[in-house]
Amino acid sequence: MLSFPVLGRSLSAAVGSAELEAWIRAHWWFPEHAPEPYPYDIRVEELSGPPALEAGSREEVVQLHRVSLTCRVGDGVWTFGDETAGVRLRVGAEESRVLLWGTEGDGARVVLPALFLALNEAIRASGLVPLHGSVAVRDGEATVFAGRSGVGKSTTLFQAFRAGWEPLAEDFAWLDPASLVVYGWDRGLRLWPEARERFAPDLPAHLFRTDADGKLFLAYDALERPPARTGTLRRLALLERDEARPSAWEPLEPRDAVRAWWEAAGVPLHPGTRASLAREIAGLLTRTAASRLVLGAGPLPL
Amino acid sequence: MSEERYTPKPGLIETDLGSELILLDPETQEMFSLNPTGRVAWKHLGSESLSGVVDRVVAAFEVERPTADADVRALVARLLEAGLIERAAGPQG
Numbered sequence: 001m002l003s004f005p006v007l008g009r010s011l012s013a014a015v016g017s018a019e020l021e022a023w024i025r026a027h028w029w030f031p032e033h034a035p036e037p038y039p040y041d042i043r044v045e046e047l048s049g050p051p052a053l054e055a056g057s058r059e060e061v062v063q064l065h066r067v068s069l070t071c072r073v074g075d076g077v078w079t080f081g082d083e084t085a086g087v088r089l090r091v092g093a094e095e096s097r098v099l100l101w102g103t104e105g106d107g108a109r110v111v112l113p114a115l116f117l118a119l120n121e122a123i124r125a126s127g128l129v130p131l132h133g134s135v136a137v138r139d140g141e142a143t144v145f146a147g148r149s150g151v152g153k154s155t156t157l158f159q160a161f162r163a164g165w166e167p168l169a170e171d172f173a174w175l176d177p178a179s180l181v182v183y184g185w186d187r188g189l190r191l192w193p194e195a196r197e198r199f200a201p202d203l204p205a206h207l208f209r210t211d212a213d214g215k216l217f218l219a220y221d222a223l224e225r226p227p228a229r230t231g232t233l234r235r236l237a238l239l240e241r242d243e244a245r246p247s248a249w250e251p252l253e254p255r256d257a258v259r260a261w262w263e264a265a266g267v268p269l270h271p272g273t274r275a276s277l278a279r280e281i282a283g284l285l286t287r288t289a290a291s292r293l294v295l296g297a298g299p300l301p302l
Numbered sequence: 303m304s305e306e307r308y309t310p311k312p313g314l315i316e317t318d319l320g321s322e323l324i325l326l327d328p329e330t331q332e333m334f335s336l337n338p339t340g341r342v343a344w345k346h347l348g349s350e351s352l353s354g355v356v357d358r359v360v361a362a363f364e365v366e367r368p369t370a371d372a373d374v375r376a377l378v379a380r381l382l383e384a385g386l387i388e389r390a391a392g393p394q395g
Contacts (some may be wrong), residue, residue: 255335258317258324267315267328274328278317285319 004028006042007174007183008035009126011119013044020046020103023112028119032229033183035176040126041095042119050083050101062269067113078121078269080114081107087114089121091270096122117269124268129175129280133264135182135231136165142182142231144173145293146264147239152295155195156239162199163302166227167220177280180233180287188219235289236260245296257290306352307390308378310344314386325386334384339363339370340377347387352378 002013002021006028013024024044054074062069062078072079080087085102087110098118103111120130133146134157145156154170161167169184176183191199196208196216208216220227238252238260252260261281268274293300315326323341325334336344342362346355352374359370381387 254319254322255324255333258319259333262315262317262326262333267326271313274315278315278326281317282319 004031005034005037006030006123007033007128007176008038009040009042009123010037011042011044015044015046015100015103017103020100027116030183030185030229035181038126039094042098042122042126043095044098044100044115044119046103047099047101050086051079051088051099054079062117069114069117071114073269076270078118080117081110085110087111087118089118089269091121091125091273093125096125098122121269121273123174124277125270125273127176127178127276129177129265129277131169131173131175131182131264132171132266133169133173134167134171135169135173135184136160137168137228137231138165140228140231141234142168143235143237144182144233144264145237145239146260148263151239151241153239154189154191155199156293156295156300158189158191158195158199159300160302161189163300165302166231168228168231175233177284182231182233184229188217188222190215190217192216233284233288235291236264236284237291237293239293239295241295243296245294247296247298247300248294249301250292250294252290252292254285254290256292257285260290261285307350308347308352308381308387309390310348311386311388316344327386330385332384334381334386336377339373343374343377344381347378347381 002015002024004011011028013021015021054077057072057074057079060071060073062071069080076091078089085107088099090097098115100111100115124130131144133144134153135142135144136157145153147153157167157170167189168182170186170189172185174183174185190211193216207222208218211217236257238256258281261284265277268277311327313328315328317324317326321338323336323344325336339359342359343355346358356367356371356374359374360367
C-alpha cells in the first residue's frame with residue numbers, strides 16, 4: 001500500500017505493480033510541500049477486472065490539455081476505458097475513490113492518462129485549483145504566466161529567471177485559493193535549444209539533459225541556489241505575442257481575465273467543483289491582479 | 303404582457319463579478335459577457351416569464367418599462383443566437 005500526503009490531502013494507493021507505484025510517486029510525491037493536513041481522502045484501488053456498469057450513465061468527451069478522453073458519466077462517477085482496461089472515479093465531498101483495472105501492457109495507454117485526470121479531479125474537489133502555466137516568484141510574490149500553447153510561457157519563465165526572479169513552476173502548479181499559496185508542481189525548467197542559446201549561453205551544457213521531445217531540462221536541484229517552491233499569488237499575466245508592439249505590461253479587462261483564469265485552471269468534471277471554481281475565480285479577481293504581458297519588440301519588462 | 307419563457311442551456315458555468323456576469327459553455331469553450339442589465343435579466347430568465355424579467359430590470363435600474371423591454375428582448379435574441387437559452391415548451395403569451 002502506497003500512502004503519502006498530497007498538499008495536505010491523504011492519498012493512498014493499493015496497486016499491484018512497482019511500476020504503477022513509481023508512476024504515482026513521480027507525478028504526486030512532492031515532499032517539499034507540507035501544508036497543514038486537510039480532511040480529504042483520495043483512495044486508489046486496483047481491481048482484477050472491471051466494475052459493473054453504472055446505470056443511467058451517458059457518454060462524454062473530456063479534454064485533458066492536448067489529450068481527449070471518452071468516458072461514461074453518472075452521478076458523481078466517471079468511467080474511462082472499457083472492460084479490458086480503465087479507470088473509474090467517484091467524487092465526494094470528503095473523499096474521492098479511484099478504481100483501476102487492466103493496467104499492464106497496452107492497458108497502461110488507457111489507464112495512465114485517465115488516472116492522471118482522475119487524481120487531478122480529486123484534488124480539485126478538495127478545494128485546490130490547478131494552474132497550467134509557468135510561475136515565477138519575486139520577493140515571495142508569485143506571478144502566473146498563462147496563455148495558449150506555444151505562446152512562450154516557458155521562455156518567459158526562463159527570461160524572468162535570468163532577470164533575477166525565482167522559477168517556481170515551468171508548466172504546472174497548484175493554488176490554494178484560501179491562502180493564495182502557489183505550490184510548484186514540476187521539477188525543473190524546460191526549454192528549446194534555441195531558447196537556451198539565446199537566453200542562457202553561459203550556463204554549462206552539463207546542467208541540461210535532453211528530453212524525448214527535444215527540449216532541454218534543467219533541474220531545480222542543479223541550480224546554484226535552489227529556488228522557492230511556493231509563493232503567494234500576486235498576479236495572473238496573460239501572455240500575448242505581438243512583434244509589432246513594444247514588450248509591455250497592459251491592463252486586462254475583467255472578461256479577458258476570467259477567460260485567462262478558466263483556461264489556466266481548466267474546467268472541472270464535477271458540476272459542484274465547477275461552481276466552486278467559478279466563485280473562486282470571481283474572488284481571485286478582487287484579491288489579485290490580472291495583466292496582459294505583451295511579448296513584443298524589445299526586452300521584457302521583468 | 304408577454305408570458306414567453308426561456309430556459310438556459312444546462313451546464314453553463316456562471317462567473318459572477320458583481321457588476322458583470324460571464325457565462326462559460328464548457329461544451330464549446332465559448333464565453334459570453336453580460337453587463338449589469340444582462341446580469342439581472344439572466345438571474346431571472348430561467349424562472350420567470352419575459353414580462354417578469356422586464357419587471358426585475360425596471361426595479362433594479364429604475365428605468366422606463368419600454369427601455370427595459372427593448373433591452374431584455376435584445377438580450378434574449380443574442381442569447382438565442384448563441385445557443386445559451388431556448389424557448390420553453392408550453393403556453394406562451
